[in-house]
Amino acid sequence: MDLQIALLLAQDGVVSGAIYALLALALVLVFAVTRVVFIPQGEFVAYGALTLASFQMGKIPGTLWLLLALAFVILLVDGPAAWRQGGRGFLLFLAQVVLYPALMAAAVLLGQPHAWPLWAQSLLALALVAPLGPQLYRLVFQPVAEASVLMLLIVAVALHLALVGLGLVFFGAEGSRTPPFSEASWEVGSLVVSGQSLWVLGASAGLIVALYLFFEKTLYGKALRATAMNRIGARLMGISTTFAGKIAFLFAAVIGGASGILIAPITTIYYDTGFLIGLKGFVGAIVGGLASYPVAAAGALLVGLLESFSSFWASAYKEVLVFTLIIPVLLWRSWQSHQVEEEE
Amino acid sequence: MSEALLEVSDLSVAYGQIEAVHHVSLRVLPGQIVTVIGPNGAGKTTLLSAIIGLLPCKGGMVRYAGEAYARVTLEKMVAAGMVLVPEKRELFAEMSVLDNLLLGAFMRRRLGFRDERQTLATVFALFPRLKERAQQRAGTLSGGERQMLAIGRALMARPRLLMLDEPSLGLAPLIVREIFRILADLAAEGVAILLVEQNARAALQLADYGYVLETGEIALSGRADELSEDARVAESYLGQAAGCPVA
Numbered sequence: 001m002d003l004q005i006a007l008l009l010a011q012d013g014v015v016s017g018a019i020y021a022l023l024a025l026a027l028v029l030v031f032a033v034t035r036v037v038f039i040p041q042g043e044f045v046a047y048g049a050l051t052l053a054s055f056q057m058g059k060i061p062g063t064l065w066l067l068l069a070l071a072f073v074i075l076l077v078d079g080p081a082a083w084r085q086g087g088r089g090f091l092l093f094l095a096q097v098v099l100y101p102a103l104m105a106a107a108v109l110l111g112q113p114h115a116w117p118l119w120a121q122s123l124l125a126l127a128l129v130a131p132l133g134p135q136l137y138r139l140v141f142q143p144v145a146e147a148s149v150l151m152l153l154i155v156a157v158a159l160h161l162a163l164v165g166l167g168l169v170f171f172g173a174e175g176s177r178t179p180p181f182s183e184a185s186w187e188v189g190s191l192v193v194s195g196q197s198l199w200v201l202g203a204s205a206g207l208i209v210a211l212y213l214f215f216e217k218t219l220y221g222k223a224l225r226a227t228a229m230n231r232i233g234a235r236l237m238g239i240s241t242t243f244a245g246k247i248a249f250l251f252a253a254v255i256g257g258a259s260g261i262l263i264a265p266i267t268t269i270y271y272d273t274g275f276l277i278g279l280k281g282f283v284g285a286i287v288g289g290l291a292s293y294p295v296a297a298a299g300a301l302l303v304g305l306l307e308s309f310s311s312f313w314a315s316a317y318k319e320v321l322v323f324t325l326i327i328p329v330l331l332w333r334s335w336q337s338h339q340v341e342e343e344e
Numbered sequence: 345m346s347e348a349l350l351e352v353s354d355l356s357v358a359y360g361q362i363e364a365v366h367h368v369s370l371r372v373l374p375g376q377i378v379t380v381i382g383p384n385g386a387g388k389t390t391l392l393s394a395i396i397g398l399l400p401c402k403g404g405m406v407r408y409a410g411e412a413y414a415r416v417t418l419e420k421m422v423a424a425g426m427v428l429v430p431e432k433r434e435l436f437a438e439m440s441v442l443d444n445l446l447l448g449a450f451m452r453r454r455l456g457f458r459d460e461r462q463t464l465a466t467v468f469a470l471f472p473r474l475k476e477r478a479q480q481r482a483g484t485l486s487g488g489e490r491q492m493l494a495i496g497r498a499l500m501a502r503p504r505l506l507m508l509d510e511p512s513l514g515l516a517p518l519i520v521r522e523i524f525r526i527l528a529d530l531a532a533e534g535v536a537i538l539l540v541e542q543n544a545r546a547a548l549q550l551a552d553y554g555y556v557l558e559t560g561e562i563a564l565s566g567r568a569d570e571l572s573e574d575a576r577v578a579e580s581y582l583g584q585a586a587g588c589p590v591a
Contacts, residue, residue: 219446219453226436226447232398233434237501238422238451 004190009308015197015266016280017304018204019259023281024288024300025211026255031290032228033248034241035149036141039156042278043163044129044256046271049264050167051125051257053176058114062170063128064105070135071101077139096131104128118181126257133253134246141249142242160275167271175268178261200262207258208297211251224248280307280322287329299329348407349374349536350395350426350505355404357387357394365391365560367404372505377527377537379547379568381581382557388540389431391557392507395538396421396428409504422451425504429511433494437483441474444482444493448500460500467496470526488519495523499530506530507538512546524550544581548572556581 023041030038047063054061075097082093104127107113113124140159144151182195215221227234227244235241259277260269267273280303287299303322310321348371357365365387372378380388393399395406397418406413409424436444445467449460468475471492477485482493491511498506508527512520524546531537541547548554554571556564564577571577 219450222439222443222447223450225439229436229438230434232430233436234447235398235418236396236422236428236430236434237447237497238419238454239447240419 005312007191009312010305011191011193011197013305013308014301015200015304016263016307017301018201019263019277020281020284020300020303021297022204022207022255022259023278024284024296025208025293026252027278027282027285028288028290028293028296029224029228030248030252031285033224034137034141034145034152034245036152036156037149037290038252039153039275039278039282040136040160040163041252041256041281042274042276043160043167044132044253044274045260045263045277046167046171046269046274047132047163048125048129048257048260049178049269049273050171050176050260050271051128052121052261052264053178053269054171055113055116055121055125056178057176060108061125061128062166063125063132064108066166066170067104067128067131067135068101070132070139071097074135074138100131118179122261125261126254129257129260130250130254133249133251137245137249142245145241145245164272164275167274171271173271175270175273176264177268178264180265196265200266203258203262207255220247276319280304283322283326283329286326286333289333347374347410348372349409350538351407352395353405353407355391355394355406356402357390357399358402359387359390359393359399365394365557368557368560368562370555370562370565372536372538374504374536375531375534376553377531377539377551379539379541379551379554380557381541381544381547381554381577382563383580384542386557387560388557389509390560392428392509392538392540396426396507398428422501423455425502427498427501427503427506429494429498429506429508431509431513433490435482435490435493435497437481439482440479441482441485441493442478444497445474445500448497452501463500463502467499470499470529471496488515491515491519491523495526503535505536505538507540509540510542511539512541512543520546544577545572545583548577548582 023045027038027041030036030041051061051063078093078097082090107124108128113121116124136159140155141152144155147155180194180196181199184195186193215225223234223237223239224244224247226237227239227241231241234244256274256278260274263269263277281300283303284298284300285296287302288294288296290296303325306325307318307322311318314321350370350372352371353369355365355368368391370378370380380391382388390399394401395416397416397420401416406416408421408426411424413420436447439447445464446460449457449463453460473489474492474496477489482490485493495508495511511523511527515523520543527537527539528550539547539551548568548571551568554566554568555562556571556577564571564574566574572582
């Protein structure tokens with residue numbers, strides 16, 4: 001291997017590592033706030049990418065029907081209580097389950113997104129995927145919010161299987177690739193840097209900074225961190241666990257959808273590709289012990305690099321090598337936590 | 345007699361198998377300090393948890409601020425100005441003292457108030473120590489400072505009813521005296537206080553009215569000065585006959 005190949009592999013690794021880092025952050029956030037190990041994180045990636053691809057092929061993405069169906073069920077389940085409560089809360093509820101879905105349906109069915117520019121199509125795809133997060137939290141996880149971590153994990157696996165199945169129905173078995181955001185490319189020394197990789201890196205960095213500012217500087221961000229740190233303390237301040245859960249899931253969906261839209265021009269995405277991508281983010285999150293955001297992001301970057309270099313040396317084993325990384329990490333983690341117990 | 349801010353009638357709470365509360369009734373008037381004393385495991389914490397909605401009630405009724413609740417929900421109670429300082433403090437250990445305090449005003453902000461900076465100034469005036477440590481992580485505070493932060497965070501919600509669970513636990517007598525002096529000041533400003541304490545002597549000195557809770561039931565109640573004179577209370581809780589030291 002010469003320097004040029006190494007640089008090329010490193011560039012590849014950093015680009016996919018950036019995506020895994022985003023997913024790792026979403027997984028840590030969801031777990032910290034709701035204790036759900038969110039296996040279906042990757043499905044948001046696939047839904048984001050394939051929804052965008054559907055617009056470009058002039059099809060109506062099934063994501064819209066899922067959004068409408070979930071909104072309708074929530075209207076039936078929560079409608080009566082919201083009606084009794086009345087006032088501003090009821091209007092807000094209606095905006096979420098009637099107005100927003102209606103706007104989305106109008107945009108997709110009447111707005112002819114096929115003819116829209118790529119950035120507008122991307123935003124519409126994101127707007128379709130984002131509400132799935134809080135909707136799925138409301139219907140799937142909120143009723144069992146107090147259950148054990150294991151039970152929440154099993155529910156997450158079930159939801160993952162359901163979403164993959166729906167993905168097959170919505171988008172078919174063929175893979176899709178979307179055109180890149182930028183055709184530009186630059187030669188830096190002997191290395192060719194594509195505009196799309198810069199898009200991925202820039203957007204990931206932007207999202208990470210935005211998340212950081214939200215959690216450090218805003219009251220709602222602090223409220224979410226407080227829930228993750230001390231559930232009872234947060235509830236006593238009037239921060240509802242349900243509210244925090246919905247926000248965490250909204251972030252998970254936005255991050256997943258955005259990741260999908262970003263990588264759709266780089267890799268071909270199938271209805272079930274999301275799972276593998278999500279798992280790699282999960283390996284990163286595990287490196288951070290499902291608790292530390294910076295370590296999780298660094299771990300995910302490491303996963304990206306490992307994957308890219310092992311695809312050069314032993315491409316048949318590249319997935320094996322990436323997932324083997326989890327074993328020494330787990331050993332090291334359990335050894336470390338054992339030490340702490342002894343000290344106490 | 346003025347209208348009670350909190351009126352609990354015939355409340356029963358099941359909490360696993362160990363602690364329970366049976367048919368408890370009590371009332372707190374605005375600006376009044378009411379204490380619930382009793383031995384460990386009598387159900388004092390369970391009682392407070394049920395009143396604010398952390399635990400479900402099995403039976404009975406809670407009337408608070410003119411509204412009757414058959415099923416209490418935590419969020420409604422906090423929104424109506426009821427605040428609990430729990431026994432374990434439940435601070436946000438990884439966050440700064442300032443952030444802990446600002447989160448205390450979370451519900452007020454949701455309700456549309458934007459006065460947390462003024463409230464913060466009054467809290468800092470009450471606890472100058474918190475102002476000095478504003479940027480420090482809550483987890484690094486000493487026991488007394490933690491209790492001050494827990495109370496300060498509760499005050500950020502501008503409570504109408506402040507409930508405290510064992511605020512003196514594990515604290516030096518000097519700090520306990522300071523905290524109790526602040527509670528008296530708050531009551532003078534019109535805040536109703538419901539204080540659960542094992543430190544019966546200090547609690548009865550501070551309070552206007554007292555209840556003795558034993559194995560989940562109200563064994564005795566009366567004006568605080570009368571309760572301190574009561575032979576049974578003196579023997580069991582003030583340690584006069586048994587010689588049990590009370591700080």
